[in-house]
Amino acid sequence: MNEDRRRERRGRPKNPIEKLSISIRLEAELVRRIQATDPNWRENIADLVRREFQLEDTK
Numbered sequence: 001m002n003e004d005r006r007r008e009r010r011g012r013p014k015n016p017i018e019k020l021s022i023s024i025r026l027e028a029e030l031v032r033r034i035q036a037t038d039p040n041w042r043e044n045i046a047d048l049v050r051r052e053f054q055l056e057d058t059k
Contacts, residue, residue: 024045026034034041 038044
């Protein structure tokens with residue numbers, strides 16, 4: 001019974017924000033600079049993507 005409930009929950013996001021994994025190919029030096037200068041680089045890249053798509057929706 002518990003296993004059935006776990007299976008049902010697996011496919012549902014915990015909140016309205018779903019996780020999206022992407023792979024971006026950049027020059028190695030650029031990646032090193034981003035990682036060295038910005039400890040929140042993952043969140044900042046996510047913010048850039050979010051802003052880009054919000055701008056497209058309002059045009």
